[in-house]
Amino acid sequence: MQKIFARPATLLDTGFHFCPGCHHGIVHRLLCEMLDHYGLRERAVGVPGVGCGVFLYDYIDIDVCEAPHGRATAVATGIKRVQPDHFVFTYQGDGDLGAIGTAEVIHAANRGENFTVIFVNNAVYGMTGGQMAPTTLLGQCTTTSPAGRDSRNDGYPLHLAELLAPLEGVAFAARVSLHTPAHVKKARRALQRAFETQLEKRGFSFLEFISACPTNWRLTPYQSVEHIEKNMLRAFPLGTYKDTGAPASAAAPEEEDTANAVL
Amino acid sequence: MAKRRMMRGSIALAEGAITAGCRYYFGYPITPQNEISEHLSSRLPEVGGVFLQAESEIASINMMLGAAAAGARAMTSSSGPGISLMQEGLSYMAGSELPGLVVNITRLGPGLGGIAACQGDYWQATRGGGHGDYRLIVLAPNSVQEMHDLAIRALHLADQYRNPAMILADAILGQMMEPVNLEPPLVEIPPKPWALTGARGRKAQLIKSLYLADGEMEKHNWKMYAKYQRLQEAEVMVEEDLEEQMDLLLVSFGSCSRMVNSAVALARSRGYRVGHIRPITLFPFPSREIREASRRVGKVLTVEMNTGQMWEDVRLAVHPGTLCRLLARPGGAIPAPKEIFEEIEKFVRAGDHFAENIC
Ligand SMILES: Cc1ncc(C[n+]2csc(CCOP(=O)(O)OP(=O)(O)O)c2C)c(N)n1
Ligand code: SF4
Numbered sequence: 001m002q003k004i005f006a007r008p009a010t011l012l013d014t015g016f017h018f019c020p021g022c023h024h025g026i027v028h029r030l031l032c033e034m035l036d037h038y039g040l041r042e043r044a045v046g047v048p049g050v051g052c053g054v055f056l057y058d059y060i061d062i063d064v065c066e067a068p069h070g071r072a073t074a075v076a077t078g079i080k081r082v083q084p085d086h087f088v089f090t091y092q093g094d095g096d097l098g099a100i101g102t103a104e105v106i107h108a109a110n111r112g113e114n115f116t117v118i119f120v121n122n123a124v125y126g127m128t129g130g131q132m133a134p135t136t137l138l139g140q141c142t143t144t145s146p147a148g149r150d151s152r153n154d155g156y157p158l159h160l161a162e163l164l165a166p167l168e169g170v171a172f173a174a175r176v177s178l179h180t181p182a183h184v185k186k187a188r189r190a191l192q193r194a195f196e197t198q199l200e201k202r203g204f205s206f207l208e209f210i211s212a213c214p215t216n217w218r219l220t221p222y223q224s225v226e227h228i229e230k231n232m233l234r235a236f237p238l239g240t241y242k243d244t245g246a247p248a249s250a251a252a253p254e255e256e257d258t259a260n261a262v263l
Numbered sequence: 264m265a266k267r268r269m270m271r272g273s274i275a276l277a278e279g280a281i282t283a284g285c286r287y288y289f290g291y292p293i294t295p296q297n298e299i300s301e302h303l304s305s306r307l308p309e310v311g312g313v314f315l316q317a318e319s320e321i322a323s324i325n326m327m328l329g330a331a332a333a334g335a336r337a338m339t340s341s342s343g344p345g346i347s348l349m350q351e352g353l354s355y356m357a358g359s360e361l362p363g364l365v366v367n368i369t370r371l372g373p374g375l376g377g378i379a380a381c382q383g384d385y386w387q388a389t390r391g392g393g394h395g396d397y398r399l400i401v402l403a404p405n406s407v408q409e410m411h412d413l414a415i416r417a418l419h420l421a422d423q424y425r426n427p428a429m430i431l432a433d434a435i436l437g438q439m440m441e442p443v444n445l446e447p448p449l450v451e452i453p454p455k456p457w458a459l460t461g462a463r464g465r466k467a468q469l470i471k472s473l474y475l476a477d478g479e480m481e482k483h484n485w486k487m488y489a490k491y492q493r494l495q496e497a498e499v500m501v502e503e504d505l506e507e508q509m510d511l512l513l514v515s516f517g518s519c520s521r522m523v524n525s526a527v528a529l530a531r532s533r534g535y536r537v538g539h540i541r542p543i544t545l546f547p548f549p550s551r552e553i554r555e556a557s558r559r560v561g562k563v564l565t566v567e568m569n570t571g572q573m574w575e576d577v578r579l580a581v582h583p584g585t586l587c588r589l590l591a592r593p594g595g596a597i598p599a600p601k602e603i604f605e606e607i608e609k610f611v612r613a614g615d616h617f618a619e620n621i622c
Contacts, residue, residue, distance in 0.1 A: 065332040074321070078287070082330050083460065
């Protein structure tokens with residue numbers, strides 16, 4: 001019998017603490033597949049920010065350094081400057097990267113730091129119980145925007161992939177989703193591009209995952225998938241916003257997402 | 264053979280760090296410490312190191328955290344407002360038991376304050392400064408030679424105890440020029456089996472400060488406490504200038520202690536029997552030395568360029584019943600030897616009522 005699906009070697013054999021229907025687990029798995037694919041386990045260092053992804057070290061069998069909330073890209077800068085040939089990535093939520101850590105991510109990107117940022121955008125603060133995030137959709141109810149996010153008071157959803165892509169130090173910036181198997185496949189391809197960017201030392205790579213937080217969206221896992229399809233993807237167009245390593249044609253946003261892409 | 268050269272304090276400190284094998288510097292400009300970063304921006308690349316001007320002190324300290332996690336000797340430097348921004352990172356470094364050197368060339372505060380010399384950051388430095396139950400190793404030089412030597416010592420202590428260390432100096436020490444004996448490079452970096460160098464031929468490693476399981480955090484805090492106790496036992500540095508018979512003991516640190524040295528010489532020339540204790544490590548604090556000396560003398564005058572911060576540690580240290588007084592200049596003024604001498608004279612002659620505090 002041929003085995004066609006197995007746990008990646010780098011993914012530890014233990015249950016995730018994530019809520020049912022949460023997409024953090026899929027991102028973890030994809031990361032491990034890619035670490036295995038490139039044989040990086042022995043020279044990888046992961047830097048989780050503070051959020052539901054902080055327990056990365058319980059699941060991924062590599063060296064890990066915790067970072068203060070929002071500071072993962074600064075910590076990764078220090079690690080990568082000491083060990084330029086190691087594979088370094090951060091793993092951050094939208095509160096961590098898009099609010100408290102915006103200065104750090106913009107400047108790491110602008111310096112062209114040669115590491116990879118894994119950005120999990122679930123439009124809420126998951127770990128602290130569902131407060132409004134910088135990526136929260138207009139009208140979305142959260143524990144701190146009970147009547148729905150109102151642009152007059154709270155501003156607008158922040159588009160990190162689009163914001164970072166134009167910076168000269170950025171070599172790769174894309175947004176993917178995980179709400180269908182087809183999208184997971186595309187996400188895997190994008191993650192591979194991000195890994196290649198770093199391995200080829202082309203500069204800063206950034207991959208944003210639209211991710212479900214059923215618990216704080218107060219939706220079932222299935223409704224969460226619908227919410228992503230109907231609402232999240234409208235506000236956050238999928239696509240590759242920059243890829244300096246791709247042939248000119250491949251740099252354009254992927255076909256089916258082109259309609260939504262803004263860059 | 265040691266080389267002797269005329270040098271500015273900031274440069275001597277930077278050269279000391281290089282001598283100790285520090286190859287990574289992360290920092291953000293602020294007066295009066297820019298000479299350190301400016302010097303290292305050209306020197307570190309020369310010795311194969313990295314100089315990185317960060318976007319803020321928050322980023323600087325976290326870059327240093329990352330470099331330390333990867334096993335490197337790393338440093339940053341700043342002044343009051345920037346050091347305040349580093350407190351979160353310092354707390355994480357202490358909690359994660361990561362070494363590193365932070366230099367505070369202090370300025371006046373609170374707020375934007377001013378750039379004159381001052382010792383108002385004593386509490387921030389010696390009490391940890393950030394959240395949680397931790398300490399920094401704090402060294403306070405009083406000469407250009409010590410700026411150099413204590414930078415080396417601080418980096419060694421930080422590695423040895425896996426804890427961030429701070430040099431607490433001021434603009435006087437940073438700017439002034441004195442002859443310095445430069446040590447030949449002595450790169451004796453201890454092995455760091457805990458560093459995140461990739462899980463090659465070993466299990467994956469983790470550097471963290473998050474402890475959620477029942478009792479874990481208490482265990483961790485007691486472990487760190489034991490480390491601070493070991494520091495207290497083994498690493499106190501103090502300069503004692505005592506006499507057999509004394510009427511008065513002075514305590515001061517840093518640049519201020521140089522004025523006190525002059526005042527002590529003046530007082531002795533006028534027939535007063537005075538001693539002087541200068542803590543070189545502010546944490547661990549030389550409590551035992553101060554207790555012993557105060558037992559013999561009964562009167563202790565603390566001189567500081569703040570409203571009385573180290574004075575609290577002195578009063579905790581002195582022998583019970585000691586009369587304590589404070590001469591404080593918190594606004595950038597430097598207490599002149601004559602001013603200190605007058606205070607010595609008054610205190611020696613006065614009765615108990617002159618003491619501000621009896622411990
Ligand atoms: C300085 C600081 N402020 C606030 C917090 C509390 N906090 C922990 S996680 C978090 C945000 C989590 O949201 P996100 O980054 O979106 O990640 P998620 O949990 O949704 O994956 C916050 C605000 C903290 N740990 N440190
Ligand atoms: S709170 Fe949200 S982000 Fe966190 S584990 Fe649960 S579903 Fe995932």
